[in-house]
Amino acid sequence: MLFNSLVFLFLFLPVTYCVFWLLKTTPQRHVWLMLTGYVFYGYWDPRFCLLMAFTTLVSYFAGLGFLKYSDPRARKLLLIIPITTDLMLLGFFKYAGFTARSLNDAFQALGMPWSVPVVDVILPIGISFYTFHTISYIVDAYRRDITPTRSFFEFGAYVSLFSQLVAGPIVRFRQIEKDLENLATANRWALLPIGLSFFIFGLVEKVIIADSLAHFVDPWLADYQSLSTGGAWLAMLGYTMQLYFDFCGYSSMAVGLGLMFGLRIPQNFNSPYRSRDPSEFWRRWHISLSTCMRDYIYKPLGGNRDGNAMMYRNLMLTMLIGGLWHGASWNFILWGAYHGALLVAYRLSANAWDALPKLVAGTLMFVLVVIGWVLFRAVDLDMAMSLYSKMFIPTAGSIPETAGTFAVVIAIATLWSTAGPNVFEFHERFKPTAKQLAFTAIAGGIALALITGVRPSPFLYFQF
Amino acid sequence: MYSKLVTLIRLGLICVLVVAGAELGARADDWTFEGVPFLASPRESDLWTSTNGVRHGRPNAQFRKKTFNNLGLEGPEIGAHPGNGCVRLLFLGGSETFGVAQIQGGHYPEHVRALLSDKHCVEVLNGAIPGMTVASMIAFWREHAHLAQPDIVFIYPSTHFYLSEQEPRPLPAATEAKSQTGAADQPALSLSDSRFFGRLLDAIELPQVIQVRRQQAWLEAQVVGKPAGWLYESPPHERVQLFVAHVQELVREIRASGARVVLGTHAIRVAGQPRAEDHEDLFAMRTFTPRATESALAAFPYLVNDALREYASRESLPLVDAARELSSRRENFVDLVHFSPVGTERMSQLVAAGLEKQMVAQVQTHAVQ
Numbered sequence: 001m002l003f004n005s006l007v008f009l010f011l012f013l014p015v016t017y018c019v020f021w022l023l024k025t026t027p028q029r030h031v032w033l034m035l036t037g038y039v040f041y042g043y044w045d046p047r048f049c050l051l052m053a054f055t056t057l058v059s060y061f062a063g064l065g066f067l068k069y070s071d072p073r074a075r076k077l078l079l080i081i082p083i084t085t086d087l088m089l090l091g092f093f094k095y096a097g098f099t100a101r102s103l104n105d106a107f108q109a110l111g112m113p114w115s116v117p118v119v120d121v122i123l124p125i126g127i128s129f130y131t132f133h134t135i136s137y138i139v140d141a142y143r144r145d146i147t148p149t150r151s152f153f154e155f156g157a158y159v160s161l162f163s164q165l166v167a168g169p170i171v172r173f174r175q176i177e178k179d180l181e182n183l184a185t186a187n188r189w190a191l192l193p194i195g196l197s198f199f200i201f202g203l204v205e206k207v208i209i210a211d212s213l214a215h216f217v218d219p220w221l222a223d224y225q226s227l228s229t230g231g232a233w234l235a236m237l238g239y240t241m242q243l244y245f246d247f248c249g250y251s252s253m254a255v256g257l258g259l260m261f262g263l264r265i266p267q268n269f270n271s272p273y274r275s276r277d278p279s280e281f282w283r284r285w286h287i288s289l290s291t292c293m294r295d296y297i298y299k300p301l302g303g304n305r306d307g308n309a310m311m312y313r314n315l316m317l318t319m320l321i322g323g324l325w326h327g328a329s330w331n332f333i334l335w336g337a338y339h340g341a342l343l344v345a346y347r348l349s350a351n352a353w354d355a356l357p358k359l360v361a362g363t364l365m366f367v368l369v370v371i372g373w374v375l376f377r378a379v380d381l382d383m384a385m386s387l388y389s390k391m392f393i394p395t396a397g398s399i400p401e402t403a404g405t406f407a408v409v410i411a412i413a414t415l416w417s418t419a420g421p422n423v424f425e426f427h428e429r430f431k432p433t434a435k436q437l438a439f440t441a442i443a444g445g446i447a448l449a450l451i452t453g454v455r456p457s458p459f460l461y462f463q464f
Numbered sequence: 465m466y467s468k469l470v471t472l473i474r475l476g477l478i479c480v481l482v483v484a485g486a487e488l489g490a491r492a493d494d495w496t497f498e499g500v501p502f503l504a505s506p507r508e509s510d511l512w513t514s515t516n517g518v519r520h521g522r523p524n525a526q527f528r529k530k531t532f533n534n535l536g537l538e539g540p541e542i543g544a545h546p547g548n549g550c551v552r553l554l555f556l557g558g559s560e561t562f563g564v565a566q567i568q569g570g571h572y573p574e575h576v577r578a579l580l581s582d583k584h585c586v587e588v589l590n591g592a593i594p595g596m597t598v599a600s601m602i603a604f605w606r607e608h609a610h611l612a613q614p615d616i617v618f619i620y621p622s623t624h625f626y627l628s629e630q631e632p633r634p635l636p637a638a639t640e641a642k643s644q645t646g647a648a649d650q651p652a653l654s655l656s657d658s659r660f661f662g663r664l665l666d667a668i669e670l671p672q673v674i675q676v677r678r679q680q681a682w683l684e685a686q687v688v689g690k691p692a693g694w695l696y697e698s699p700p701h702e703r704v705q706l707f708v709a710h711v712q713e714l715v716r717e718i719r720a721s722g723a724r725v726v727l728g729t730h731a732i733r734v735a736g737q738p739r740a741e742d743h744e745d746l747f748a749m750r751t752f753t754p755r756a757t758e759s760a761l762a763a764f765p766y767l768v769n770d771a772l773r774e775y776a777s778r779e780s781l782p783l784v785d786a787a788r789e790l791s792s793r794r795e796n797f798v799d800l801v802h803f804s805p806v807g808t809e810r811m812s813q814l815v816a817a818g819l820e821k822q823m824v825a826q827v828q829t830h831a832v833q
Contacts (some may be wrong), residue, residue, distance in 0.1 A: 006667055006668065032794065067833045119531075188828065208489075213498060267556035399631070421684075437478065438481055439483060441480050441481035441482045442482070442484065442485035442488070443485065444482055444485065445481065445482040445483060445484060445485020445486035445487075445488070445489060445660075446485045446486065446488060446489030446492075447489070448486045448488055448660075449485075449487070449488075449489030449490035449491055449493060449659075449660050449663065450488040450490075451667075452490075452660070452664050452666070452667040453490070453493055453663055
């Protein structure tokens with residue numbers, strides 16, 4: 001079920017919330033959160049729950065092992081086995097088909113008579129996210145950054161927490177460990193207004209802005225071959241805004257839901273389109289993912305410790321893996337490579353880049369991001385190349401009659417994303433005043449009207 | 465006590481603000497994306513009116529994405545005759561041809577227009593009305609549709625209404641429409657004027673289990689007190705004959721006006737011998753045709769289509785055999801009869817191909833005249 005669906009808003013959430021706060025002890029609340037997480041996840045497909053349960057069990061027992069064993073070899077095994085298990089599962093469900101198809105294409109291109117059977121498997125929703133949760137738990141336990149929990153239900157609640165289960169933010173155990181332990185003493189009445197406010201803010205971002213943009217972007221890009229240069233740029237600008245508000249909106253809702261249950265989920269977006277360089281962009285966009293990639297891939301590879309050449313290599317590898325994480329497709333690998341190249345280019349030219357006027361640097365970075373999103377949105381390389389050629393080679397074509405309205409919506413979204421407050425800035429000095437409550441209630445009503453309309457749109461990041 | 469009262473009042477005010485915001489949002493959304501005036505309270509009944517007891521579209525009406533022209537048909541504004549060298553094409557049918565708002569992908573007449581416009585100058589008018597039977601098409605043609613003076617009429621007749629309690633007759637369509645939809649006169653102002661509540665009612669569905677149980681109980685109640693043989697266990701041949709007789713009458717009347725006729729066979733999602741996966745669709749359709757069992761519902765369109773093919777062959781009437789190409793392939797439909805986006809695409813290709821010869825002939829006729 002989606003956060004912006006009636007069954008979630010009027011059935012799942014009220015029941016989950018009321019029962020949670022009727023329960024008195026922390027362990028009871030852990031059990032409830034875990035159960036509701038499985039109900040939420042099972043709503044998509046009950047079979048997915050078995051996979052998540054298996055991953056949870058493996059990681060939980062590995063955590064207990066870390067508590068019991070201090071021998072380095074044993075600890076190494078406790079690190080390698082569950083991570084390998086998680087990655088094998090992820091590899092099978094997400095990458096097996098892609099790998100087989102790519103190998104077959106390569107064999108064909110080389111004139112070889114071999115072929116690999118292609119197994120098309122249903123991708124369990126959110127597998128990339130909860131796998132990251134369990135892997136981060138194992139690694140942090142191995143590094144002794146956290147003390148693994150003995151409570152199965154506490155760990156189960158952490159993995160299956162419905163607010164961030166299927167599309168993040170990627171929350172590390174250490175980030176909510178204290179909140180999980182203190183659920184019994186959480187202040188419901190202090191958390192409810194701010195949690196609701198975050199949730200409704202996110203709903204507005206998703207339902208009012210992102211879905212309104214989707215109304216234009218999807219049909220325009222469905223017929224991308226007939227677009228002119230102007231049309232292609234407008235479509236990609238629209239997608240740039242749609243992706244941000246869709247994903248940011250979801251993250252804001254996840255934060256709000258967490259707060260409503262006494263859990264402080266970290267910020268995932270910090271107005272990334274204000275960035276003036278690639279490095280800043282990755283400190284502002286999908287923060288939970290970029291910090292995980294930094295801590296679990298970039299630094300273990302060596303980071304910037306072994307000279308510039310190795311640093312550039314590590315940046316590229318990290319971003320390639322990051323691209324691959326998003327999807328089993330050459331488009332995503334190229335997108336990762338593109339951002340890796342941008343990071344390397346920035347490192348090579350940091351002095352010159354940082355000397356640029358802020359507006360110039362900001363505009364340049366924004367345009368570079370838009371160019372990257374073409375690879376993200378295109379269904380295949382042909383579409384990506386076609387869009388690039390339209391964007392950079394003057395091409396005549398059609399501009400749909402909705403262009404005027406589309407441009408206005410893009411302009412409003414761009415203004416909000418660059419100059420307006422993001423959800424955390426908006427709530428920095430949050431006080432549930434009458435004016436704020438009234439505004440939130442009206443905004444919530446508007447979002448509710450759009451949810452019940454005839455233009456549904458799933459969350460874009462669910463596909464990862 | 466006082467503080468509780470204050471809390472209740474605050475909650476009440478918040479609810480009022482939420483509803484006000486929802487109403488505002490619904491109206492702004494309709495205005496932005498569907499061009500509905502902000503303060504209007506459109507109802508679906510705004511689309512319809514009647515002349516001499518015959519229901520038809522109201523000239524220049526609009527409801528959601530549906531807009532009617534000066535003659536109350538969906539399509540461009542029309543004069544007495546189409547432009548030079550242009551061919552005027554009229555579609556007649558039920559909701560499959562009219563289009564269903566909740567189904568993405570458009571309805572097939574619009575796609576046919578796009579396909580034919582590549583090669584011809586064509587005015588496409590959609591005269592379909594949800595719930596229209598062949599019998600009511602006769603009255604509709606006589607009283608209203610003939611005014612459009614089409615060059616070609618494509619008839620896509622819905623078959624399942626011929627399994628209803630009463631035999632369809634070429635009565636004034638207003639009577640039939642009322643009995644089918646049960647529409648009563650709308651009060652001057654009602655909750656249905658709220659755009660938000662309209663959306664909410666559309667969006668809320670009872671769980672499937674409850675819907676099925678309610679319908680089962682309703683169906684059982686329909687049979688109570690009925691005479692033996694009332695329930696059609698197999699397709700009633702007299703209704704097949706009646707259907708074809710009405711088609712013949714309609715074709716005669718249209719041809720008498722000088723227009724060409726192209727007939728379509730009625731495509732449905734289920735097989736003539738129902739499969740396990742067909743049960744849900746057939747069960748849902750029994751809400752409209754409680755008199756027929758599922759096997760009768762499934763087999764009836766196939767018998768009717770066979771009869772239509774025979775008739776078309778006998779009369780040398782151009783036929784678009786949609787049923788042969790599309791029926792029983794579930795991907796073509798979202799329910800028993802309404803096309804999915806895939807089905808819409810295929811249907812429009814079929815119809816455009818079927819109309820092509822008539823289009824060419826009509827253009828030649830215009831040239832000679």
